[in-house]
Amino acid sequence: LVGPPGVGKTHLARQITHDLAPQYADGACFVDLSAISDHGLVASAIVHELGLAEQGHSDAAAVLEAALRERQLLLVLDNVEQVAGIGPLLKKLLGKAPQLTLLLTSRSALRLALEHLVPVQPLALPSLTGLPELATLAQIDAMALLLERLKAANPAVELNAGNALALAAICVRVDGLPLALELVAAYGRLFTPQELLSEIAQQFLHMRRRGRDLPERHSSLTTALAWSYDQIPPPAQALFTRLSVFVGAWTVDGVVAVCDLDGIGRPAMVENLHILLEHSLIQQHTLGSASHCTMLAMMREYARERAQAGGEQASLHDRLVAYCVGLADTAERQLGYGVDEALWIARLDVEHDSFRTALQWSLTAGDPAQGLRLVGGLWRFWYLRGYLREGRRWMETFLSLDLADAAEPQARAYDGAAILAWRQGEYDQADVWCQRALAIYRDIHNTKGEAQVLGHLGLVSGESGSVERAAAYYEASLPLYRALDDRSGIVSVLHNLGNLYCQQNDNARATALYEECLEHYRALGSQSGEALVALGLGVIAREEGAAERSLTLLTRSLELARQLEDDWTSATALINLGDLAQDQHDLAGAQAHFQAALALFETIGDQQSIATVTERYAILALVQGQIDQAVGYFRQSLLLANGLGFQPGIASGLEGLAACVSSGQPLLTATLLGGAAALRAATGFPIVLAEQARYDRTLQIARQQAAAADWERAWGKGAALAVPRLVALALAARP
Template sequence: MVDARGALDGNPSGELGPTFGREQLRARRAALGLTQAQLAARLGVAANTFARWERGEIRPLNPDRVWGRLARLEPPRPPVARPRGGGSVSRRRDNLPVMLTSFVGRGEQLPELRRMVSSTRLLTLTGAGGIGKTRLALQVASAVLADYRAGIWFVDLAPVTDGQFVPRAVATALAVNEEPTRVLAETLADVIGAQRVLLVLDNCEHVVDACALLADRLLRACPELHILATSREALRTPGETAWRVPSLAVPQPPVGAPDQLQQVDAVQMFVARATAAQPDFRLTERNADAVAELCRRLDGIPLALELAATRVAILAPEQIVGRLHDRFAVLNAGSRTAVSRHQTLRAAIDWSYQLLSAPEQALFRRLAVFRNPCVLDAVESVCTDGTLPAAAVLGLLAQLVDKSLLMTENPTGPQVRYRMLDTLRAYGLDALRAAHEEPALQLRHAQWFLALAVQAELNVHGPGTVLWLDRLEKEHDDLRAALRWFIDHGAATTSHRFGGALAEFWHARSYLGEGRAWLGTILALPPSDVPVSVRAKVLHGAGLLADWQADFASAQALYEQALALWQDMGEATPAARCLRELGEVLVIRGQHERAGLLLDRALSISRNIPDRREEAATLHSLGLLAIERSDFAGASKRLEEARTLFAELADPRGVARAEARLGHARLAVGDELQAQALWESSLRQARALGDRLSEADCLSFLGSLATRHHDYLEAHRLFAESLTLRQQIGNRDGIATCLRDLALLAARQAEPERACRLGGAAVGLREAIGLPLWRRHDLRPERLRRGRGADLDLARAEAAWLAGRAAPLDRIIEQALNVSEPVRMASPRPQAAAGVVPGGLTARQAEVLHLVAQGKTDRQIAAELVLSEKTVGRHLDNIFARLGVSSRAAATAVATRQGLA
């Protein structure tokens, strides 16, 4: 700090002269480093009176007494410290503790905080215990040291047990002595005065009221003072900026190579501390997955990562991950020199929990029953009882958010959600068990999510489809937990109701394998007390999921069981749906005559029930049958009727699926442009709905069209994306179809061995499912071995075909997706398809040219056509080459002349 004890101008002794003049008064105040208001307060006069003295407007009534008091005032004394090497005392500009470990991560946050600490008088870093508030504050303070002429002073408030001692802690840091007759806060204000100082108040949460009062008082009195505070909750004083310290960034799957993984902040932290604990520790291909999962499971909390890193001396990362179900027992060996609450993970959270009021503690531990971020309605229903009324919940939630024990999500969405870090949730569950509240909370939780599933089932068709499916997606972990609770407690009827209500969601969002497993477990429960209609609904749901996984034999058996029960009860609507879906299975299995009979019955029933959605769906199924019978005019008629009716019913899923099938009917009669437009429209809707299976279907359809147009790079991209989606959802029939398409594509690209291997895999999988082979596609090795100028001898072709047929499915999919040199797939210049568009362009290229002529950018074209910008660029290169132009302007001129603008 500035040493204000030196001489006054013209008076080396620093003593006041006999003349009471305004210049001498100003000089003395400047020497003391005080404002007019501060010096007036020290003299016991009004600030306005002192200002008039300085302006010479009035004189004191007793000048000698004022002179005497001014002479006795002590100027600010700078804090001093001994240099580390010993020797004489020297002045320092900070007392920041020396850090013994490296600072890791937060590269984007530090510059922001440097700006904020200079632009705001009071900046409070808030966050959960162990999140790294103190370390970050010290790093920021070190970075701005040059900006504070009078220094940066660190005040550790952790040892302070009572708020009344907060000023004393600050005074100790500043080396300021307490004056017996004055309030210490006034003395601090006088010492700091108008000097540019940064105070770092660390660990304010347990004395937050006292910190707020002192900060407010000092900031008002000291115009150049800035305060950087750390606290688990904001001080809530005027002018404060609260900045929540986030967890360190954690790696998201899929995990990359070790050198890429180590660029992630949480991984950097773990590896740095692990290397300190075990010098030969390295991040490798073998342990990379475990380290990534460890960082995710520990929420990127620096303290938790440091505690976990100490364990690498005795446990491999994989072993640490395996023990995180009891993380508080594993992470209990911190530094002996750390403050007690940072020596174990549990102690860090204990500190926060014990600072809560009893109602706050109750709500905190009860919130741990939720697996996912929860909404207010759920909290008010699940977490309240006679001891914690619903009316108190909103205020308590606000307190927990303020105290960094809860975070909010979707603040701009329709509902705010409240989220706990996994580590805090684990602590909350322990507290819930200790309070003997867990059974009651789990029951209320299960009942609330059952009611949500039942309500959602009524709304997943129609205008609210996307909203309700998204809602269930967000709640999926809690829905799983609630269903598991009912199953484990032997509640057969309730479990059936729950599973039946979720079947449509699992179908719509392609949780096919998971949904089948749940429904299989439910169907294995003793059915004696389960109502027949409820049982039939679960059988139907299981059939639906088996159907979409291409397990058609199981689907047929389940549909037939459900149909028999509904027919016995005279339930027309569900019976019509079951007849329709059974008919579709028979279409796919090649039993067209029986399928037609069932679908005609379904249509007749559906036209005599109130639910017109079933009529639309049956028309769609009849369109599918017509396509299989090569009756494309009849197919178009049925599918147009279905699309129109679905649109009238505001059912976007129905519209999307009708358009996808209608595209096939259009393509079969040579209308490629219309087929492409229908498939792209269906693809956009499927993506908006989160319907991954329909999305995969549309990608395959568009891939086939790209193959027809000789755009082999685009075809491979589309088939590969479709195959990836199908693998994720377990759609075996679709996987076989993608392998077929990629085999045929490889044959076109003069890769006969690859074509035979993929073709053999496609045939083997199709037969394993129990489906007939494709009538229109020849996948025999003698056909696939003949590529363009690259024929493979028959023996090698058959060997590759048999190897593909016998290969594990995951391995063959990996081979199908990987193309070592994509550039080899560039197609030769194709001849223009007869009757498609002028200029020798394909239908896709004509669309791109049309949009270029409208002045659209590559990004806009990509968005409209559901392509990547890179693909659009490739199309433009081909268009320019075919048209003999080199610019967009020239291409636009050609488009205008040829009627494509």
């Protein structure tokens, strides 16, 4: 059993000794080696625990071999890392006693051929993003131990709604390490849970517990870690302290690039990492075909304390920034080409905390120009992973700085910020930033940048209702990409044109473009492109009544998006799957899809899509006859769409509220529908084909209640009203 100090190896070994003893004819024996450092004394310690007598001048090892030869025994040796050179004795015992089973606990592997390593992991942790019920929370391993030890120190402690988050945060803060939890709990008589959380931040490593029955090595985390640190060679010690520059996970490439201050090269750096791993000072994880490493919070703090005196922090952080900039630049190109997207997104996810550290260092102590380059390289990642708020915050921060000789990085950052703003439904801001990026790219004669921004302006214009302007931008972008023979750029414009035709209900042209795009995306190996094309084709199939084909395509889109952890595409696929379920009268299924979509959109901050899902909730209530609930949802959707300037959403909200009052207020219905029709005509966004039947029913119900002349006057009145007046009228409507 291997693991870092305080992870609970001894406790687990004792429990195993107790539980498995009946399965061995001669039982089980637990031997504590924590007080022994001389391998020559190990045999005597085992002999003593077994109750054997050492005869005269006989060698203890010989006595042990003779006694174990015929025994079926589980022998548990605790803390073998204390004893250098113990390996030969263990190998000899196993050779002489065929029915002997050895279970060892150690902070480091012994490197024996017969050794099977079982890492002991910290205790399971609660999630801070959504705490479960108190009864469930109390059963989570880390919380259960913390509560048990807190009650031992202070019986008055009880888990309640007021302290649940603080106690859960303590568990997470100490990585669920049993020793750390016990050290924190020892202060439970002095501090409340909320105060304990603050206390950890100030003196985590130096908290002590006092007890005559406690081993000195476990009296504090500093004591426990110092012993492990002292056992590794100086080059590994140097690397251990330098790794504190990484806040989260890191890769071997990152370590070599950032921490090799001595120029010892990759092979030596890898060997030092291996030493740290063997001594349980770092942890290794595998994600797909790639691996990365992490360090427990207590390890990182101990390493940081040692590093602060070394005078290397500035150099390490500068190297981290340079590494992150290079990685982000490469990733931005690869994601732009659509090559190995899942691998690159997973890689950037691993490094995300390093990016944050690098950005903060660039802003406060390093070179801000490097930070500007970094945000310009990260925008695609932020976009694909839904980190819209965080990405915009960093971009706006660096764009607000007055940096000289940074034209190209500024243009990239403006362009990236515009896309994040567009995805959040802030079209005016997105247009401003796109125009700034376009001006810079044209000034520095960067044709590819110009082509990309023109395409992005098409996106912004299309969503804000300027269909002709959008088409013009796309038509201006396409020849620039063709001149550069940029296949990924060409397909991006063709895809956006397909979306534009789809919005115009020109399904034949949209389908032709989507299918052409699909060939390009497959040739490029772009899963995200394929996911988006499947989404578009699935929408068209639903509109054409091909429900089975639509389900296949939308499910494929959702599967690909989830593989990429692309929350936006996943959520959009879920909306359309909900629509399909509703078409087939599976209202519970539709509700579940809409709920899942809304949760994702709320996470990434896509306000436009939140308005769209809220409208779906309204329609779902309407078809179930829940008129008051439908009105509430339509109002929410309309308010949000109006605030965003989302023209199709405004029109749909007007039409939805018109449907809610159509049975009793035909002229108000006519006014709202007339205004919506005028808005659609002005912006170029027709009613979605799949919604046409519902619209026609509203029209029929209302028209048959009103005289033709009255209807026409009310319709004309709505068509003449300004959008703010129409919205106010709709929001005031009562069924």
